[in-house]
Ligand SMILES: *[C@@H]1O[C@H](CO)[C@@H](O)[C@H](O)[C@H]1NC(C)=O
Ligand SMILES: *[C@@H]1O[C@H](CO)[C@@H](O)[C@H](O)[C@H]1NC(C)=O
Ligand SMILES: *[C@@H]1O[C@H](CO)[C@@H](O)[C@H](O)[C@H]1NC(C)=O
């Protein structure tokens with residue numbers, strides 16, 4: 001301090017040095033920026049694929065607004081990594097109004113996990129005529145992207161369509177132990193990827209395509225609003241674990257129609273935060289049926305409402321239409337209608353299980369996600385274990401459960417069933433009304449109709465209702 005004060009010359013010198021340093025930093029930043037921009041081009045050239053350097057910059061488009069993945073350097077041989085070509089073709093299509101990304105027929109494109117991000121200009125289309133395949137070996141998946149394979153994020157007004165296929169190549173994932181012993185691979189991935197996911201998106205349509213053999217769930221909508229699924233095919237083996245067909249989470253205003261779903265878990269699974277869902281003309285099975293839940297795990301709040309499931313055919317599944325909640329949860333499931341459902345060889349066609357537990361035993365807890373306003377109308381066909389099992393919480397009864405025109409017969413005739421009990425409908429702590437025809441007749445006296453204990457219980461339900469946003 002003292003020397004600075006006493007020497008103005010030194011102060012000036014110091015100032016000059018500081019300014020010089022600042023200027024050199026700026027120019028380094030500038031150079032860095034410059035290098036960064038050039039880098040992708042550089043990398044492309046350095047790859048040992050000199051013959052494929054088409055890409056007249058910036059966006060090769062064969063027809064106006066159409067961006068074929070092949071013009072972005074994709075090989076389409078099922079082996080080469082076409083991820084970058086897919087992302088670049090997507091970006092190009094995303095940047096023009098009505099842009100269309102094309103995956104041509106007759107070719108197989110291997111892509112690693114990618115995020116196709118919006119927002120885009122209006123109405124982007126992804127036309128899939130060929131096949132996209134995921135990496136075959138688990139070791140080829142980047143360890144940091146195991147959440148999903150194809151991820152659409154922050155998009156709106158996007159349509160995916162075409163007669164092509166998304167193949168998740170899940171077989172190695174289904175039995176990780178076998179995979180490990182076969183490949184002597186010590187690495188155990190901490191999770192399994194979903195095949196196709198939409199995150200925080202609006203007004204999305206998925207139609208006509210097939211999604212097969214996902215490691216986990218096939219098609220998932222997360223935090224989204226406005227979803228249409230039409231005429232799609234989902235297929236994975238009956239014994240592939242946790243391979244849900246369609247998973248809705250925190251997603252509103254959904255229509256799923258005219259589709260075939262055969263998989264190893266729920267055909268459609270509806271999770272918390274989902275409302276105004278219309279599912280119709282679906283063929284489901286094998287699998288676990290159509291499920292609301294599981295909800296309320298670890299005392300969490302669940303809110304699911306306004307769901308119509310109608311004109312559905314379900315065969316060879318664990319459950320038909322099912323609501324499953326954990327003990328101890330909070331919130332409400334309300335205003336659900338299940339109608340015109342044909343079941344064939346379904347273990348238990350109508351299920352409400354408020355004691356859901358994925359282990360052998362779960363701790364008994366008071367409190368439950370309340371269930372109110374569930375209509376079952378015209379559910380007919382055959383079961384293999386029990387026709388109806390409605391097991392509601394001891395503390396929070398199910399209210400306004402209506403069973404109308406239910407006709408369920410054992411698949412192998414009465415003698416096919418193990419016990420007399422299995423032939424009967426079971427209801428526990430649930431209130432509502434029934435209306436014939438009802439087969440077996442035990443459905444007719446399954447629900448409680450008592451009015452006297454009704455009011456305090458309604459109060460419980462309305463308390464739970466207030467936890468959820470209306
Ligand atoms: C989604 O569609 C609905 C109904 O057509 C419309 O009201 C809404 O504005 C759309 N959202 C966006 C982001 O385009
Ligand atoms: C359903 O999708 C297939 C392609 O997977 C297509 O050939 C057929 O025309 C579509 N049907 C309707 C009614 O759109
Ligand atoms: C129940 O849900 C259906 C379908 O989403 C909806 O149209 C209807 O208005 C809802 N009813 C009530 C009382 O909220």
Ligand SMILES: *[C@@H]1O[C@H](CO)[C@@H](O)[C@H](O)[C@H]1NC(C)=O
Nearest residue numbers: 355360361362363364365394
């Ligand atoms: C939970 O409660 C049921 C019925 O009251 C009882 O049979 C069961 O043993 C209890 N389970 C535990 C883990 O305490």
